[in-house]
Amino acid sequence: MGSNNDAVLYDYAPLIRIYKDGRIERLAGNEIVPATISDPKTGVSSKDVIIVPETGVSARLFLPKITHSLDQKLPLLIYIHGGGFCIETPFSPLYNSYVSSLVEEAKVVAVSIHYRRAPEHPLPIAYDDSWAVLQWIASHSNRNGTESWLNNHVDFNRVSMMGDSAGANIAHNMAVRATETPLEGLRFVGLGLVHAFFHEEEPVGPEVSDEEMKAKTIKLWRVMCPSTIGFNDPLINPAACTNLKGLACKRVVVCVAEKDPLIRGPLFYHKTLQKSGWEGELELMEDQGEGHVFHLFNPTNQKAVAMKTRLASFLNTD
Template identity: 40%
Template sequence: MASSTKEIDRELPPLLRVYKDGTVDRFLGSPIVPPIPLDPETGVSSKDIIISQNPLIQARIHLPKLTNQTQKLPILVYYHGGAFCLESAFSFLHQRYLNIIASQSNVIVVSVEYRLAPEHPLPAAYDDGWFSLKWITSHSIENNNDIINIEPWLINHGDFDRFYIGGDTSGANIAHNALLRVGNNGDESLPGDVKIKGALLAFPLFWSSKPVLSESVEEHEQSSPMKVWNFVYPDAVGGIDNPLINPLADDAPSLDKIGCPKILIFVAGKDDLRDRGIWYYEAVKKSGWKGEVELVHVEGEEHCFQIYHPETQNSIDMVNRIASFLA
């Protein structure tokens, strides 16, 4: 590769490397693939849409097979994982996974292509996630001529009374922070007064300066989440105890104001983020929040196993549990 002769500025092994000319090599992540007008495996149609031109925010929308042309379906706004710096709504893995979710759950999935670090350090991903949420829910307003790049699938088939958000790892973190934004500040209600009915948080990425549960004290300072956060948000106030990554930080918004009535959290037995998911689940339960939170602990599985290996029984069971939640 020609880039091997260039001068390295900084790197985040084994994820990526940044060169002094501003170019970035990403070493992990699945290839970008086009949308599929009709997926033969699931019957789901997908296409790419533009949410904003400046900054450029895009999405891939997945529409399951319709029983009739007036059918209304629940909507899931999904934020992909990848440590805020990898993967894409347009990647092979998420195209395949979200076609399965759309088909099995019979929901419209809007998978947001937010800007990635290090080209766009945080809070860019949070800003894009919030802007996208407002743009999507603005389709609930009748005769709304202010929408730029209006999306007919949302107008014709979206049921905004059954509106969900979610994601995996860093995407679950983005979804959590959007829930707090809706719940803690009345000025930040969504267009059309759309209410989020539930949130799906798979292997959520949270961390703090102190280890929890079975996390190793000795390895904590050199942990992957610590390194990732410092790389993708070097200017974060409070560092790893910034409320965006540590929902129990002293100055974090109260969890009792989470802006939806139910949350489904997944953790995996062999995932380094397992204890953080359990920690977050326990914190939500103790917060005084009036909703229902459920934790699904899948023993013996790795991080995001259902995306990498959708054919296994544990993955099938997880998708079925998601479908039940979205129903």
């Protein structure tokens, strides 16, 4: 007979398992790779920075190989990782590799945010942590911040945010918060949402047959954000957001994958933003025959390569 310590309260494999005794088992995203100065394959350098010592909120910074003048100012990418709000970090092989490769292709500086993860730190903590990083970035816009890579190499008039899955949800919410509380010195030009985690208020797009996955996703949101008001919560439902019309960026690209069980959420986001009165440029990029965050797990896939090229171009458009 199994021990009471083995009794499972909540099972969301392959992400996380929560036991009745309070123990939390992360089933993926636990490996960490070190930062590197001048990666021999890409020339991209990376380093880790503690931003809020009291909480451990930090980031991995990426700098491409600079072949022109040292005074050259590059666009800034703020990247927010996915993982259901509960797994992965910027330091994992998956995200370190992907963000580094995007930095290499786009020739941008990147700040990959390490927020505190649920359920130990329930939402909205991840949103507040991400906002603290944005405020820290803004403190460099006068070229007198604590981090030389930002002071010396970033064009603060060309700032974009991107994320995948739960990270795309956070990126959107950061753009909304920047609408309500502008960050002096930062000009947001782009928002890239890849396979974003949103609730659809009404059926749009193809029907999703994987009802078990959808039910587990609904339960995941309630476990990660126990204070939620439900699916009318603007954190998860774009239709409940009152500030979409003034979204703090000029362009938005929404990437979806045909076989993603969560595809209806980002399709609904695209439709809702389209009808909101927001006057920026909105693009929908769909990959047929692919699943959720396929580009992370199979980055040499032809469609993953094409997506990265499109996102790199997006980051370099004023």
